[in-house]
Amino acid sequence: MAKRSILVIKHGALGDIVQAFDAFASLRQGPPTDRLVLMTSPPFAGLARLMPWFDEVVVDPRAGLLHFAANRRLIKLLTAGWSRIYDFQCSGRTARYFRFIIRWTGSEFVGTARGASHPLPSMDGVNNRDRMLRTAELGGCPATQASLDWLQGAAEPWPDRLAVLVPGCSPAKPGKRWPAERYAGLAAMLLEAGFQPAVAGTEADRTEADIILAKAPDTLDLIGTTPLPRLAGAFSAASLVVGNDTGPVFLAARCGAPTLMLMGPDTDPSMSAPVGPHASWLKVEDLNRLDPAAVLARCRAMTSGEATA
8 A cells, every 4th residue: 555645734723623633533544554744833733742643743833924934844845745635724824725835736635725626515513523523534534533541641639529610711702701700609609519629721811710719719729730631631530620612621521521611602502512422511692691500500410410502
């Protein structure tokens, strides 16, 4: 069997990359001689290099037109004689890559760009995980479910009935945030209900975490202490995860935790709901008006096995 070089484009974001795990694993189920190379953006290169499905990871800084050196490197990469290119990003940028560079190389192209050799049909209303899985299947790769054993950090003694709160979100999407004061109210209620709440996120989420800790001081402070392998371990041990439409919540769902994503009008659950055996979501028109008691009621239903999305 001839060895093929396959380029996979997935720039981000974290939630989308988590939703792509099954598609990535499916690509690896293709011809065993395929050399799979992932092109991603700088923030996700470290995570990508932990993945067991790729032979190499390369970085696309997504430079502007005037960054000549970076664009020369990009052109050299995209014209490196790929047998096939999978576009899991399906963005305006990757459509331009195809239109101006890739289509002239003779490489097969799987994606939504006009003129692709393997055109992906409209996926409106299809969950992002399923869209990317269908992209892999369109290239002839059998669908499979990815194992996350590679992401699990060292086991540690997490508290019983751990309830992880994820109050952060992209700064560019403030409408996706449930207010920190509401998370604080939920944390206090969870403590009364016998859970051990914890707040997780990066240092960028410190302000929200401090609001929660001020009202519910027995909440565990995990801010800035959970690289992805440790975070995945916490999620795998958790009895409950509640968070906004943000990457770690997708990871929690994928790790199998009972996960509740809180959605405002900016999130379409038909495309962006988390995927996992115990994943659920709660969508409202105004997150600022969502009462912690309503969230707690959904959490109780989830942990008793009664909730449906």
